[in-house]
Amino acid sequence: MKRRNFHYRALCWLLLPCLPAAAQNVDLKAKVELTRNGHGIHDASKVVVWLTPLGATPAPPPPAQTDPIPQLVQKNKSFQPSLVVIPAGGKVEFPNRDPFFHNVFSLYDGKRFDLGLYESGSTQFVTFDKPGISYIFCNIHAQMSAVVIALTTPYYGISNWRGEIGISGVVPGRYQMHIFHNSVSPDVLRVAEREITVTPGASFLGNISLAESDLELAHKNKYGRDYDRPEPDSPAYNRQ
16 A cells, blocks of 8 residues: 555656646736826726846747727727737727728837828727837827737736726746836836735735826827818718
């Protein structure tokens, strides 16, 4: 009986390295607080937190885009939703559901593109082929803006209105924690970044406090000029 138990324990030790890596992965949580002028903001949603590996930490498999393709719908002279997170190399659809023309473009550090003028009821697709943050605008309606974040890591989460974030299935190791919110200045976001170590027993990334900026992101039209005043006779404003 003792010999049989010995063989059983030896077999368990031999099989232990073959157990799925997912059994060691960690589900992380974080809490975000947004403030403005020193006061807390009720809605702490749309804060994005993602982790990229450092040192010997293995790089996770590149995330794959799943169906359906996410949309940034143009409706009521706005993008709905205003934030989309996709894997690098993924697509976003831009359907026009307003009764007039739009011209979606981005000339910032992420994906640079110009969809040109397209009419009500039509749609366009853009592939975000490299990682980065793309600020999306309309060349006709200056008030329209959105953000597409393309990531090479599956380890990310987006806060709900209570500021709660969850990132699941993280392999233990060293990571750089990146943070984004459209109303927080890049300088504040850089200060909030930090290196973290995820251990098998970890579950909480900590509290993240971000101060919103009073300055909105200033932008020109796609030609680098100030926006023209709306012209009632323009096809961009006439109803179809």
